[in-house]
Amino acid sequence: MSPDNKVKLNNTVPSSLANQSFVHKAWAPTAFGVVAVLVGVALLFIPWIAGDFSYTRVSQVLIMMTLLMGLGIVTGTAGMIALCQLTFAAASAYAIEWMSVHLGANTFGGVTFIVYWIIGALISLVIGIIIGLPALRLRGVNLAVVTLSLAFAFDLTIVVFGFPENQVNSYIVRPFGIGGSSSQKDMFPLTVLIIIVTAIIAVALVYMQRSRWGSSWKMVAFSERGTASAGTNVQFAKITAFAVSAFVGGLAGGMFELVYRQGTPLLFSPYGSIVLYVLSTIVGSYLIDMAFFGGILSVAIPFILTRLHLQAFWGDILFGVLGIQGLTTGSNLGEDIRRGMRKGKRAKQMEAVAEAAAVETHREISSVPIPKGTGKPLLVVDDLTVQFGAVKANANVNVTVTEGTIFGLIGPNGAGKSTFIDAISGFLPQHTGSVTLDGVKLDKLTPSRIARTGLRRTYQQDRVPSTLTVGAYLKFVSRGAATRDEIDEVLDFFGCPGYYTPLSVVDVGTRRLIEVAAGVASKPKLLMLDEPAAGLDHEQHIAFGERLRQVPTKYGVTLLIIEHDLDLVRAVSTELTVLNFGEVLASGSQEEVLSNKEVLKAYMGETEMM
Amino acid sequence: MNLLPQILAGLTPGAFFAIVGILLTLMAQLTRVVNFSQVAFGMFGGFVGMWLETGRNHLPVWVGAIVAIVVTAILSAIIGWIIATWLPNAQMAARSAVTVSSLLILVAVGAVLFGASHNNYKPLLPTTPITFKVGGTDLIVTYNMIFLLALAIVTVIVMQLLLKKTMFGVRLRAISDRQNAAELLGVNVKLLNVGVWAVSGAIISIAISFLPSTVSNDYVSFSLLVIPGAAAALVGAFKNMWLALVGGLVIGVLQSVLASNPNPTIAGLKDWVVFVLILVFLLWNQRKEVWDVAR
Numbered sequence: 001m002s003p004d005n006k007v008k009l010n011n012t013v014p015s016s017l018a019n020q021s022f023v024h025k026a027w028a029p030t031a032f033g034v035v036a037v038l039v040g041v042a043l044l045f046i047p048w049i050a051g052d053f054s055y056t057r058v059s060q061v062l063i064m065m066t067l068l069m070g071l072g073i074v075t076g077t078a079g080m081i082a083l084c085q086l087t088f089a090a091a092s093a094y095a096i097e098w099m100s101v102h103l104g105a106n107t108f109g110g111v112t113f114i115v116y117w118i119i120g121a122l123i124s125l126v127i128g129i130i131i132g133l134p135a136l137r138l139r140g141v142n143l144a145v146v147t148l149s150l151a152f153a154f155d156l157t158i159v160v161f162g163f164p165e166n167q168v169n170s171y172i173v174r175p176f177g178i179g180g181s182s183s184q185k186d187m188f189p190l191t192v193l194i195i196i197v198t199a200i201i202a203v204a205l206v207y208m209q210r211s212r213w214g215s216s217w218k219m220v221a222f223s224e225r226g227t228a229s230a231g232t233n234v235q236f237a238k239i240t241a242f243a244v245s246a247f248v249g250g251l252a253g254g255m256f257e258l259v260y261r262q263g264t265p266l267l268f269s270p271y272g273s274i275v276l277y278v279l280s281t282i283v284g285s286y287l288i289d290m291a292f293f294g295g296i297l298s299v300a301i302p303f304i305l306t307r308l309h310l311q312a313f314w315g316d317i318l319f320g321v322l323g324i325q326g327l328t329t330g331s332n333l334g335e336d337i338r339r340g341m342r343k344g345k346r347a348k349q350m351e352a353v354a355e356a357a358a359v360e361t362h363r364e365i366s367s368v369p370i371p372k373g374t375g376k377p378l379l380v381v382d383d384l385t386v387q388f389g390a391v392k393a394n395a396n397v398n399v400t401v402t403e404g405t406i407f408g409l410i411g412p413n414g415a416g417k418s419t420f421i422d423a424i425s426g427f428l429p430q431h432t433g434s435v436t437l438d439g440v441k442l443d444k445l446t447p448s449r450i451a452r453t454g455l456r457r458t459y460q461q462d463r464v465p466s467t468l469t470v471g472a473y474l475k476f477v478s479r480g481a482a483t484r485d486e487i488d489e490v491l492d493f494f495g496c497p498g499y500y501t502p503l504s505v506v507d508v509g510t511r512r513l514i515e516v517a518a519g520v521a522s523k524p525k526l527l528m529l530d531e532p533a534a535g536l537d538h539e540q541h542i543a544f545g546e547r548l549r550q551v552p553t554k555y556g557v558t559l560l561i562i563e564h565d566l567d568l569v570r571a572v573s574t575e576l577t578v579l580n581f582g583e584v585l586a587s588g589s590q591e592e593v594l595s596n597k598e599v600l601k602a603y604m605g606e607t608e609m610m
Numbered sequence: 611m612n613l614l615p616q617i618l619a620g621l622t623p624g625a626f627f628a629i630v631g632i633l634l635t636l637m638a639q640l641t642r643v644v645n646f647s648q649v650a651f652g653m654f655g656g657f658v659g660m661w662l663e664t665g666r667n668h669l670p671v672w673v674g675a676i677v678a679i680v681v682t683a684i685l686s687a688i689i690g691w692i693i694a695t696w697l698p699n700a701q702m703a704a705r706s707a708v709t710v711s712s713l714l715i716l717v718a719v720g721a722v723l724f725g726a727s728h729n730n731y732k733p734l735l736p737t738t739p740i741t742f743k744v745g746g747t748d749l750i751v752t753y754n755m756i757f758l759l760a761l762a763i764v765t766v767i768v769m770q771l772l773l774k775k776t777m778f779g780v781r782l783r784a785i786s787d788r789q790n791a792a793e794l795l796g797v798n799v800k801l802l803n804v805g806v807w808a809v810s811g812a813i814i815s816i817a818i819s820f821l822p823s824t825v826s827n828d829y830v831s832f833s834l835l836v837i838p839g840a841a842a843a844l845v846g847a848f849k850n851m852w853l854a855l856v857g858g859l860v861i862g863v864l865q866s867v868l869a870s871n872p873n874p875t876i877a878g879l880k881d882w883v884v885f886v887l888i889l890v891f892l893l894w895n896q897r898k899e900v901w902d903v904a905r
Contacts, residue, residue: 134892156881320715328696
């Protein structure tokens with residue numbers, strides 16, 4: 001290969017320029033926990049300074065914080081409306097009291113309560129899964145309707161029947177020998193216990209938000225299809241969010257029991273759950289610090305109002321107004337504060353990312369010829385037909401993609417290209433005909449299964465959630481197929497911003513490159529790219545084509561590419577198939593197909609024919 | 611056991627749930643909102659009307675009723691306007707979330723103005739029952755029940771005719787199906803949206819004016835009667851108003867029959883009818899795989 005074949009280059013600055021702005025803070029969650037404990041301890045003294053000594057109020061703040069943290073997972077991270085957080089607390093509180101009454105308050109000595117506490121939270125978890133079931137496939141407001149009806153029904157029932165300790169007129173026994181009074185002597189150790197537990201929950205949730213589960217929650221909130229195509233079961237992502245949220249709610253129920261020692265319906269009213277939901281959306285309680293702030297607000301505002309001889313309901317009116325304001329602007333206090341704090345920094349970050357991308361376009365890339373492939377058929381599509389009512393979007397399509405090649409699928413708008421990809425990737429189970437990947441039949445599999453079988457895809461629309469970082473996104477999509485070094489290498493290869501860059505500072509065109517990089521990093525047998533180059537300028541186009549040509553040999557990933565840009569198709573594809581009105585118009589090697597008269601006519605229109 | 615009296619008794623709340631369900635369906639279809647403050651609007655208006663009639667004001671009943679209807683329609687229109695202005699293209703969940711906030715505001719404001727609970731609501735229409743005998747059983751029918759049932763049926767018929775037979779109805783459907791396209795055709799989307807909100811507010815207010823206080827008299831739980839209404843709407847999958855009507859009646863009757871059971875545990879099940887119904891219908895609706903977006 002002659003040096004002339006190399007892509008024009010201006011300079012060869014490493015692409016890690018964008019990385020400089022983003023430093024990974026692995027210690028952050030732990031530091032967070034330590035700060036939380038310190039602030040909690042400091043809080044212990046505030047009532048003392050204020051001259052109104054009340055550890056109960058400190059505990060209340062932390063209970064509200066715990067409730068808000070749990071709620072934040074479903075309402076903030078996974079983006080749904082849940083209106084029964086106090087019911088999860090009530091269910092667990094009820095279970096704790098029931099066990100305490102029927103199984104004995106000292107069955108396990110000093111830790112009896114702790115045992116019951118965990119069991120109670122697990123019971124809440126199960127309830128969370130049950131009420132989550134209806135929201136698994138349907139989105140929208142279904143969860144709101146179910147949760148509100150659960151809160152209402154549960155409330156009516158406990159109003160009639162009362163809590164178990166109330167029925168026998170006794171109280172739960174606090175753990176570790178802490179006495180049952182509300183005096184300072186007993187409330188101090190109790191508050192310390194609640195601080196420790198809240199801090200543990202907070203740290204655990206921060207780690208969880210950064211884990212696979214956390215990524216899947218953010219992903220599902222952004223796009224269900226994108227989640228499934230990344231090989232993650234959408235239902236599983238949602239159920240884990242419900243389960244964790246309900247479990248944390250259940251733990252808060254135990255805290256109520258610790259403080260009050262006997263439940264009353266008033267503590268867990270549906271009205272309270274509605275207030276919590278609104279408060280959660282106002283502050284953005286998926287952010288731990290904001291959950292803490294929300295906890296302070298929910299206790300401090302009624303306290304101040306009482307001092308002013310006003311009804312506590314004025315606080316709820318304020319929350320309601322702020323809630324409408326926040327919901328209509330699509331923001332919350334936590335995000336606003338964060339945005340304000342990094343205003344200048346953010347502009348710099350975006351600049352750095354854009355600059356790196358510009359440099360990237362001109363980076364030297366060794367040019368390789370179009371890959372020839374191994375000759376082994378990888379994807380065999382036989383007689384594929386997709387019908388929407390009377391319209392056949394795909395009619396008897398036969399396609400064979402050879403391993404190690406780049407297969408181009410072209411055709412005019414509405415020719416059925418995206419339908420073809422949708423059908424193969426499992427989103428149109430009503431299709432007829434058969435699809436086989438490397439000998440495995442895909443027809444009956446779900447999209448997430450198909451993705452895990454080794455067939456990945458990208459989308460025409462932006463399916464990369466702005467709530468993740470580049471690295472977290474690649475880690476999530478590749479499902480452990482790529483090591484950290486490999487992820488960095490792929491990002492570098494495609495000229496994407498670095499691992500810790502937040503996707504919120506990345507433009508849409510680059511996000512699509514990142515989507516392609518993520519697909520490659522997952523090392524599928526076949527990666528289908530749906531118009532990957534839309535949104536790139538001409539020079540980026542050429543550089544992108546050069547890179548794509550290397551993918552089959554470099555990463556062992558066969559490509560199927562849908563593209564409107566004929567230059568790119570010509571630059572990369574080994575074989576081509578042209579679709580028109582859902583049918584295969586021509587198929588074969590690139591030269592054959594592109595010189596076919598029928599193809600030129602259909603694709604370019606009569607007038608553009610030479 | 612002859613259940614006929616219980617069935618008849620259940621038709622009154624049932625008809626109210628049906629009206630709520632019908633209105634929720636209408637709003638979901640035309641404005642892409644599940645309005646959680648639907649009943650709270652009407653309740654607030656109703657309490658304003660009641661306040662005018664009682665206490666120092668001593669205004670005639672019909673003045674109170676008209677004020678209630680106007681107040682409710684205006685409140686509803688304000689929230690509709692807010693959603694149409696700031697969340698014109700948002701998804702249903704985001705638009706509906708606003709009504710959770712307005713529910714909170716209305717309940718809290720109501721509690722501040724009219725007292726938090728145990729505020730006995732007084733219906734505007736006479737509650738003198740009509741009694742008649744069938745096969746040795748005394749059956750009681752109230753004017754409230756007849757009126758609420760009639761209101762439910764008339765609302766469905768009028769809305770069906772309006773939406774399917776008139777040019778105005780076509781426009782209304784257009785703003786929900788293809789809002790941007792309707793806008794390009796010169797349809798005033800916002801005005802129509804707000805109009806739908808105001809009308810649904812007025813209808814719920816009329817219904818509440820005739821609702822006997824036996825259904826609920828506590829401020830918060832009154833507002834939460836939107837839940838059985840939502841269950842009724844779910845029976846028709848938030849699409850079919852006739853099924854919502856049937857759903858509402860079935861819920862009312864089931865609750866009434868269960869409540870009459872001498873065993874307190876079985877009687878307590880009446881509170882779970884709505885939850886179970888919602889769970890079952892949602893699970894049924896999602897038996898097929900549904901994705902968040904078409905492509």
